[in-house]
Amino acid sequence: MTQIVTRSEIVQQPGRELTFGQALNEALREELLRDPAVVLLGEDIGLHGGAQGITRGLIKEFGPKRVRNTHLAEAAIAGAAVGAALTGMRPVAEMMYSDFMTIAMDQVVNQAAKYHFMTAGRAKVPMVIRTPVGAGRGNAAQHSQSV
Numbered sequence: 001m002t003q004i005v006t007r008s009e010i011v012q013q014p015g016r017e018l019t020f021g022q023a024l025n026e027a028l029r030e031e032l033l034r035d036p037a038v039v040l041l042g043e044d045i046g047l048h049g050g051a052q053g054i055t056r057g058l059i060k061e062f063g064p065k066r067v068r069n070t071h072l073a074e075a076a077i078a079g080a081a082v083g084a085a086l087t088g089m090r091p092v093a094e095m096m097y098s099d100f101m102t103i104a105m106d107q108v109v110n111q112a113a114k115y116h117f118m119t120a121g122r123a124k125v126p127m128v129i130r131t132p133v134g135a136g137r138g139n140a141a142q143h144s145q146s147v
Helices: 007-011 020-034 058-062 074-086 098-112
Strands: 038-042 067-069 090-094 128-130
Touching: 020 038, 020 058, 020 090, 038 074, 058 067, 074 090, 074 098, 098 128
Parallel strands: 038 067, 038 090, 090 128
Antiparallel strands: none
């Protein structure tokens, strides 16, 4: 059972010790609470909480419109994040493994990174791409970049 903690309760607990995963979950939750334009998208991030469980519990609290499961298609995830950002949303796109970022490089390098300049500063692309690197899982050559 997930304990619901308010943002003010989080801020009032200095010196707490958290794992990186717990800290990421808390930060994502805090941003979802703070800004209704923030949305999460990625593979299995809803009920499963993502490959590392970082988004566990967030779909239950914020619903499937703010925590969106996607297909296994990194280029589509990055492209959807770029499109969402251009319409005023603030997407956080999760790539299950860093190895698959190369599949999304056209969207990241040629769209997200350049759109502001391609429109003479009229458009902004406020988005985050989050992916684990070197997690020590040893899931083979194309799934972890770790030993």
